[in-house]
Amino acid sequence: MPNGDNWQSDVLRDLRGASGPPSSVPPAPPTSPSAAQEPSAAQASGTERIPAPTQQPAPAPTPAPRQIPAPPRPRRPSAPDSRAVVDNVLSGTARRPQRGEPVGVRITRAVRRIVSSSAAREVAELTRTAEALQQPVTTGRQIAVTSIRGGAGKTTVAALLGTAYAHYRQDPVLLVEADPALGSLPLRLGAETLRWTTADLADIVEPQMSLLDVTGYLVQLPENAWLLPGSQGQIGAMLDTTAYERVMVALRRYFGVSVVDCETLPAEVARVALSASQARVLAAPATLDGVTSTYAVLQWMQGLPRHMIDGTVVVLSTMVARPGIDVAAAAEKLRSTGAGVHVLPYDRHLAAGGVLRTELLARPTRLAAARLAAEVFQLSQKRR
Numbered sequence: 606m607p608n609g610d611n612w613q614s615d616v617l618r619d620l621r622g623a624s625g626p627p628s629s630v631p632p633a634p635p636t637s638p639s640a641a642q643e644p645s646a647a648q649a650s651g652t653e654r655i656p657a658p659t660q661q662p663a664p665a666p667t668p669a670p671r672q673i674p675a676p677p678r679p680r681r682p683s684a685p686d687s688r689a690v691v692d693n694v695l696s697g698t699a700r701r702p703q704r705g706e707p708v709g710v711r712i713t714r715a716v717r718r719i720v721s722s723s724a725a726r727e728v729a730e731l732t733r734t735a736e737a738l739q740q741p742v743t744t745g746r747q748i749a750v751t752s753i754r755g756g757a758g759k760t761t762v763a764a765l766l767g768t769a770y771a772h773y774r775q776d777p778v779l780l781v782e783a784d785p786a787l788g789s790l791p792l793r794l795g796a797e798t799l800r801w802t803t804a805d806l807a808d809i810v811e812p813q814m815s816l817l818d819v820t821g822y823l824v825q826l827p828e829n830a831w832l833l834p835g836s837q838g839q840i841g842a843m844l845d846t847t848a849y850e851r852v853m854v855a856l857r858r859y860f861g862v863s864v865v866d867c868e869t870l871p872a873e874v875a876r877v878a879l880s881a882s883q884a885r886v887l888a889a890p891a892t893l894d895g896v897t898s899t900y901a902v903l904q905w906m907q908g909l910p911r912h913m914i915d916g917t918v919v920v921l922s923t924m925v926a927r928p929g930i931d932v933a934a935a936a937e938k939l940r941s942t943g944a945g946v947h948v949l950p951y952d953r954h955l956a957a958g959g960v961l962r963t964e965l966l967a968r969p970t971r972l973a974a975a976r977l978a979a980e981v982f983q984l985s986q987k988r989r
Contacts, residue, residue: 685805687798688837690791699959705952705967731972737979738773745857746985749882751867751875752889753898755787758922758949759888762977763866764793764961765949766886769978771830772963776861777816778830779823783849783878784868785835785842795960796824799834806833807848810855819859831860846877853881862982870902883985884916886977891921891928891948896935903942916984918945920977926951945984947977 748766752759767780781803782790791799801809801822809822823831833852836842856863865882867875879885889899899919906914919939921932928951936946949955952970954962963971 685800685837687800689798690796700957702957702959702962702965703953704965705954705970707953710967727972731975734975734979735773737983738770738975739775740982740986742776742861742986745860745863746884746982747853747857747863747865747882748884748886748981748985749865749867749875749878750886750888751879752869752887753895753902754869757869757888757890757895758920758924758955759869760784760788760790760793760866761922761955761961762886762888762920762949763790763864765974766978766981767794767826767830767864768828768961768963769974770862770864770982771826771828773975773978774861775829777820777859779833779856779860779863780826780830781833781853781863781865782835783844783865783874785844786868788835788866790866791824791832791834792959793961794826794832795962796826796832796834799824799837802834802836803844803852804836804848807851810852812855816859819856844874846874849874849877850881853878862985879913883988884918884981885913886981887917887919887944889919889921891923891930891932891935893930896921896930896939900939900942903939903944906944907942912988914943916988918947918977918981918984920947920949922949923951924956945980947973947980949973949977 750759750763750766763780767778771778780790780794782788783803784790785802785804806822810819820831823833826832833856835844853863853865865878867878869875887899887902889895903914903917903919906917919936921936921939923932932948936948939946950967950969950973952967954965954967955970966974
């Protein structure tokens with residue numbers, strides 16, 4: 606049938622669709638709306654190709670949020686020039702340091718230790734003292750040393766404590782000079798030059814700094830100890846409490862023990878240091894007026910919270926070979942207030958001033974300094 610053959614030819618041609626060549630005769634346009642809406646044979650057979658969807662324009666990219674620049678970090682102060690602790694001319698006037706005891710006294714003591722049983726007791730005591738000084742700490746201990754007046758041996762006591770802790774302990778030890786106007790701690794510890802001070806470091810130290818970063822601004826001392834000077838020796842140098850607190854809080858996590866040589870009472874920084882420290886040392890000369898003024902201060906401290914007087918130790922420094930008071934009786938009177946009391950015996954090496962050399966100290970002085978350091982450290986451990 607011709608009509609059937611023509612219908613099959615149309616279907617086959619539509620099935621080949623796009624693969625076959627286009628027809629040479631274009632289809633006639635529809636003559637009426639009804640004709641336009643009538644489906645073609647290909648549509649009826651379901652073989653008409655679906656045209657590809659029209660591509661929509663890509664959406665415009667969302668602008669990135671505006672980055673707010675971080676505030677600029679404060680500029681660190683420029684490095685100050687180094688300054689010698691002692692002028693070259695003045696250093697030439699110092700005589701050769703002498704030992705704390707004369708030769709005859711040292712020989713007599715050595716003979717007594719050989720012929721008596723005191724040597725064994727002394728060794729046992731030193732062992733107990735060393736064990737007390739080597740106890741671990743969870744947080745850095747801060748020990749403040751002050752006095753009622755100048756010339757009481759405050760800086761000498763601070764230097765003795767710092768060197769004792771550095772000798773017996775494995776963790777770093779810091780000595781801080783918080784007496785910028787009249788302090789002599791760098792001289793006592795043998796520092797040759799000074800650069801960065803406590804006030805300088807208050808603007809520099811940051812939480813992310815390592816111990817190596819921090820010690821780069823300090824004066825290195827023997828046996829794992831460092832010094833932070835209060836000034837470069839300028840007359841009238843000042844240290845405000847804000848700078849002191851900022852430095853001490855920041856440095857506490859780097860050092861196991863920090864010894865602070867404070868101004869004399871009632872200076873403001875000294876009061877802040879005493880209240881913030883875990884133990885306090887009050888240096889006093891073994892004289893009638895020195896003991897009297899120290900006793901008055903201890904009576905005043907009795908009116909403060911109990912831990913203040915319980916964590917305080919008085920050091921009576923014997924300035925001459927024959928003091929003008931009964932030192933034992935004076936020490937007992939001071940103990941009646943609740944404070945601990947230690948007597949630092951007369952030592953020619955300490956009395957001469959200058960650089961403290963522990964190998965030149967008299968044996969009683971070394972033992973007394975070790976006992977003092979152990980008791981103060983134990984007191985600091987009681988207050989967390």
